[in-house]
Amino acid sequence: xxxxxxxxxxxxxxxxxxxxxxxxxxxxxxxxxxxxxxxxxxxxxxxxxxxxxxxxxxxxxxxxxxxxxxxxxxxxxxxxxxxxxxxxxxxxxxxxxxxxxxxxxxxxxxxxxxxxxxxxxxxxxxxxxxxxxxxxxxxxxxxxxxxxxxxxxxxxxxxxxxxxxxxxxxxxxxxxxxxxxxxxxxxxxxxxxxxxxxxxxxxxxxxxxxxxxxxxxxxxxxxxxxxxxxxxxxxxxxxxxxxxxxxxxxxxxxxxxxxxxxxxxxxxxxxxxxxxxxxxxxxxxxxxxxxxxxxxxxxxxxxxxxxxxxxxxxxxxxxxxxxxxxxxxxxxxxxxxxxxxxxxxxxxxxxxxxxxxxx
Ligand code: ATP
Numbered sequence: 001x002x003x004x005x006x007x008x009x010x011x012x013x014x015x016x017x018x019x020x021x022x023x024x025x026x027x028x029x030x031x032x033x034x035x036x037x038x039x040x041x042x043x044x045x046x047x048x049x050x051x052x053x054x055x056x057x058x059x060x061x062x063x064x065x066x067x068x069x070x071x072x073x074x075x076x077x078x079x080x081x082x083x084x085x086x087x088x089x090x091x092x093x094x095x096x097x098x099x100x101x102x103x104x105x106x107x108x109x110x111x112x113x114x115x116x117x118x119x120x121x122x123x124x125x126x127x128x129x130x131x132x133x134x135x136x137x138x139x140x141x142x143x144x145x146x147x148x149x150x151x152x153x154x155x156x157x158x159x160x161x162x163x164x165x166x167x168x169x170x171x172x173x174x175x176x177x178x179x180x181x182x183x184x185x186x187x188x189x190x191x192x193x194x195x196x197x198x199x200x201x202x203x204x205x206x207x208x209x210x211x212x213x214x215x216x217x218x219x220x221x222x223x224x225x226x227x228x229x230x231x232x233x234x235x236x237x238x239x240x241x242x243x244x245x246x247x248x249x250x251x252x253x254x255x256x257x258x259x260x261x262x263x264x265x266x267x268x269x270x271x272x273x274x275x276x277x278x279x280x281x282x283x284x285x286x287x288x289x290x291x292x293x294x295x296x297x298x299x300x301x302x303x304x305x306x307x308x309x310x311x312x313x314x315x316x317x318x319x320x321x322x323x324x325x326x327x328x329x330x331x332x333x334x335x336x337x338x339x340x341x342x343x344x345x346x347x348x349x350x351x352x353x354x355x356x357x358x359x
Contacts, residue, residue: 019081020043020046020079021044021047021080021204022078022079022206023044024040024041024043025076025078026040026041026076026077027039027040027041027063027066027075028074029059029071029073030074037073038229039076039229040230041230042230042233045220046204047199047204048204049204049205049221050220050222051207051214051216051218051221052225052230053208053209053212053222053223053225054225054226055210058210058225058226058228059225060208063208063225064174064176064206067080067099067172067174068097068099069085069092069097070094073086080098080099081171081172085097098168100121100165100166100172100173100203101176102162104176104177104181105181106149106157106158106161108157110148110149110150112148113145113146113148114144114145114148114152115132115136115145117149117160118135118136119132121164121167122135123167123168132167138163138166138197138201139159139160139162139166140159141159141160144156153186154183155189155190158178158194159197162194162198166201166203169203171204172204173201173206174207177207177209178209179191179209179211187214191214195218212252216236220235222234222235222236224244226248227247231248232244232245241277242355243288245357246288249357250288255289255290256288256289256290256330257289258271258287258328260286261285263282263283265280270304270324270325270326270328271302271348276354277353278355281358283358283359285356285359286356286357288357289350291319291330291331291333292333294333294348294350295348295351296339296348297339297347298348301351302349303347304349305345305348306323306345307322307323307343307344308320308321308322308342309329310342311340318334320334322348330348332348
């Protein structure tokens with residue numbers, strides 16, 4: 001069955017304004033009996049940062065490699081900057097695609113200086129030195145141009161890889177799990193730097209990750225890959241608050257799932273009558289309630305009685321497990337000051353809209 005990814009209105013407005021940096025339509029790739037990617041369609045707007053987020057084995061790297069030209073799709077078409085790269089004909093080779101690639105291990109030339117690594121990516125000609133100096137400036141590494149890669153920190157090495165990818169002024173930079181080689185302390189800082197560099201370069205970028213925080217923290221648009229296809233595209237807020245399916249809701253963090261009956265923009269379930277967000281759905285549904293939308297002892301709004309059956313301390317929040325009269329358990333994220341003792345009876349309500357999907 002063809003799965004058409006949902007695209008937010010905001011994304012459409014952005015993409016419609018111009019020829020997209022990348023347009024993929026109906027991409028499919030098999031390796032023997034393994035389906036790596038099926039019926040994947042998405043666009044990346046000029047200057048936009050898109051994350052392809054999906055579980056391991058979901059086809060993220062294969063998608064990136066098809067855009068780069070390292071794999072040829074079995075079906076579908078790819079356009080970069082309005083030029084057809086592959087569409088049933090002989091594919092355009094990687095070096096003619098105007099893509100810059102940043103590999104997971106950076107793949108710097110160990111025997112070349114930082115400057116020469118970057119020069120390798122820069123177009124030959126009289127302006128080459130100037131271009132190298134300019135991208136080294138962009139990534140903040142002017143002062144280490146004569147060093148060898150092994151004399152740099154992991155974060156610096158990544159900036160060299162990014163500078164090398166940006167040197168030829170690509171239409172799009174592709175980054176494969178760009179932060180997985182960095183330790184947790186460095187990751188947030190480098191992520192910020194990479195975002196600023198890509199913004200300053202005004203180049204579209206696609207990066208693949210299985211880390212939701214990373215995708216949400218860096219990208220303007222997130223493409224969710226489930227079951228080896230792109231099932232939803234939207235801003236981080238869109239895909240989190242308005243998941244296209246129960247599978248997406250479950251993939252993007254924890255969701256408490258209850259049975260319910262929807263009508264007229266509301267749903268009746270064991271937690272009472274709750275307001276629905278997103279598309280209208282009617283009849284029997286599965287309701288997804290985020291743990292952070294549950295409230296204990298709410299001062300207003302409907303609430304039901306539940307028993308506290310578990311409590312886990314997580315530093316800046318605690319996770320409280322509640323049991324409803326039916327036996328259904330719920331996870332609730334609470335501030336540390338909210339009283340919740342195992343064994344006590346509490347009132348629980350929901351302080352936000354919820355998502356529901358046909359049962
Ligand atoms: P991860 O996050 O683990 O890197 P991914 O989402 O990037 O996963 P891919 O690497 O694209 O997923 O792999 C998708 C599927 O295709 C997997 O089942 C994988 O084993 C298979 N696959 C990928 N490349 C090849 C190959 N060259 N030969 C055979 N099978 C492959």
